[in-house]
Amino acid sequence: MNEQRMLLSKIKKYDFTLKELNLYLDTHPNCRRALAMFQKYKELRENAADDYSRKYGPLTPEQAYDDEHWTWIDDPWPWERR
């Protein structure tokens, strides 16, 4: 697996964990351990997504950093990847 795919799969895992914690917290809103874990994974996810978008382009339009060129439309699109 190349670095780009590794980073993407990391983000996927963080997203899943965050969604699980999200659902748990919906029914246990005062669980400190779940809250702490959510914060931890939120940070991990933010850092990984930041890292990814700087190296390989934006995952969402808000991550298009370039001042001179709208990188959101750059190839390849997800369905164009091998």
Add this chain to the structure above:
Amino acid sequence: MKLDLLDDMEGLILHERENFLGAMEMKLNNTNKDSDTISRFPEKTPLAMAYVPFQQWGETYGDDEALSKGTLFPELDLPFSGGGDSR
């Protein structure tokens, strides 16, 4: 005559129900003492209803395992065993 009989029956059913609830409570209290955990059912849980036990915080999988298992919580990792007798 018939009405009297019905009254008796109702009384009997109520009496039976009270006895049963009492026995259930004792049983629940005993199991609580044994395992030293909070009950997953509310106090005085009525019979003949379906309940979903309330999840309590416990172990969690790592993010890697969680995604492949489809849940963050080992307690909820209950693969479908195809409807047959899996025991």
